[in-house]
Amino acid sequence: MSPFRLTRTLPEDATAAALRADVLHGLTCSPKTLPPKWFYDAHGSELFDKITELPEYYPTRAEREILAARATEIAAASGARTLVELGSGSSEKTRLLLDALPGLHTYVPVDVSESALAQAGHALIAECPGLNVHALVADFTAPLLLPRTPGPRLVAFLGGTIGNLLPAERVAFLASLRVLMAPNDVLLLGIDLVKDESVLVAAYDDAAGVTAEFNKNVLTVVNRELGADFDLAVFEHVALWDAEHEWIEMRLRSRTEQTVKIPALDLAVDFTAGEDLRTEISAKFRQAGVRAELEAAGFDLTQWFTSPGQLYGLALATPVRPPTARFPAEDRITTCVR
Incomplete structure (x- = not known):
C-alpha cells in the first residue's frame, strides 16, 4: 500500500454549494454575517501566513x-x-508532534483543501520515512467518519480555531468528536486565552x-465566485473586543x-451607512470555562x-462519558429576517 492515501468525503460541487448557502443565509440575517472559512482562497491563505x-x-x-517545549509530554x-489533525492546512506545527511520537504509524490530516493536503502529505512522507499519511478531504464542522487506523489516537485541533465557533456550536462540535473517540484516545486543543484588550x-x-x-x-471571494459587486474601498476593517462574551x-x-x-443568488443586499458585516468571532478562554465545556461534551x-x-x-482531554449538554439549534445573537 502507498504511504500516501487521500479520501474525498465532499462532493465536487460541495464548496460552491456551501458558499452560496452561507452568503444567502448570512446576508439576509440581522446582523449580517459571513463565515471566516471564506477568507481562505489562495490569496487569503498567503495573507494569513503573513499575519x-x-x-x-x-x-x-x-x-x-x-509544542516545542511540551511535545514529548503530550x-x-x-x-x-x-x-488526527483537524484543519491541518500545511501541517507545519504538527511536525513538532510527529517528531515526538516515535511509535506513530499513521497521520490523518483533515482539511477542505485537497491541494493543501496533497502538498503537505507528500512532503511529510519524504521527511518521515515509514509514516503513513491518510489525508481526508472533509469539513471538520460536519459529522466525520475517520479511517480505520491503529489506536490509540491523538486528535489535535490547533490554532485556536475552536474560538471561531459560537458557544453552542463549540459544545456540539466537541460532542461530535467525543462520539468518534475511543476511551484510550486523547484530544489536544489549542486555546487562545483572555488577556489585555x-x-x-x-x-x-x-x-x-x-x-x-x-x-x-472575503468580499473578493464573493465577487469572484458569485458575480457580486462589493466595492472593497467603501468597507472599513473593524476589530472590537466584546468584554461580555470575551x-x-x-x-x-459600510x-x-x-x-x-x-x-448568482438573484439577491440585492442593502447596507446603511455605518452598518457592520460580521466576518469572524474569535473567542478567548479561561481554564475554568474550557474545563466546563469539555465536561459538557464528555471529556475530562x-x-x-x-x-x-x-x-x-494547550489542553489535553480524555473521553470519559457521553455528552451531557443540550443546546438550541439557532445562534442566539443572529436572527434571520427573510
Whole structure:
C-alpha cells in the first residue's frame, strides 16, 4: 500500500454549494454575517501566513513555543499510534508532534483543501520515512467518519480555531468528536486565552494593514465566485473586543449607504451607512470555562499547558462519558429576517 492515501468525503460541487448557502443565509440575517472559512482562497491563505509573522499576532508563535517545549509530554500522555489533525492546512506545527511520537504509524490530516493536503502529505512522507499519511478531504464542522487506523489516537485541533465557533456550536462540535473517540484516545486543543484588550485588538488590527486586507478578501471571494459587486474601498476593517462574551469580532463596516447585487443568488443586499458585516468571532478562554465545556461534551481536562505570559494554552482531554449538554439549534445573537 502507498504511504500516501487521500479520501474525498465532499462532493465536487460541495464548496460552491456551501458558499452560496452561507452568503444567502448570512446576508439576509440581522446582523449580517459571513463565515471566516471564506477568507481562505489562495490569496487569503498567503495573507494569513503573513499575519502569523506579524509582531502583533502572538497566537501562532505562542502555540509553537508550547509544542516545542511540551511535545514529548503530550506524546507520552497519548501513546498515540495515529495522529488526527483537524484543519491541518500545511501541517507545519504538527511536525513538532510527529517528531515526538516515535511509535506513530499513521497521520490523518483533515482539511477542505485537497491541494493543501496533497502538498503537505507528500512532503511529510519524504521527511518521515515509514509514516503513513491518510489525508481526508472533509469539513471538520460536519459529522466525520475517520479511517480505520491503529489506536490509540491523538486528535489535535490547533490554532485556536475552536474560538471561531459560537458557544453552542463549540459544545456540539466537541460532542461530535467525543462520539468518534475511543476511551484510550486523547484530544489536544489549542486555546487562545483572555488577556489585555489592547494586546487582543492589536493582534486583529495590525499597523501594517495585513489583517484588514485579509478581512476584505472575503468580499473578493464573493465577487469572484458569485458575480457580486462589493466595492472593497467603501468597507472599513473593524476589530472590537466584546468584554461580555470575551471574544474579538472582526467586521467590515459600510462607509456609505449602498446596495450590493449578487447575480448568482438573484439577491440585492442593502447596507446603511455605518452598518457592520460580521466576518469572524474569535473567542478567548479561561481554564475554568474550557474545563466546563469539555465536561459538557464528555471529556475530562487532564493536562493544561500555557505559553510564557499566559498568552495561549494547550489542553489535553480524555473521553470519559457521553455528552451531557443540550443546546438550541439557532445562534442566539443572529436572527434571520427573510
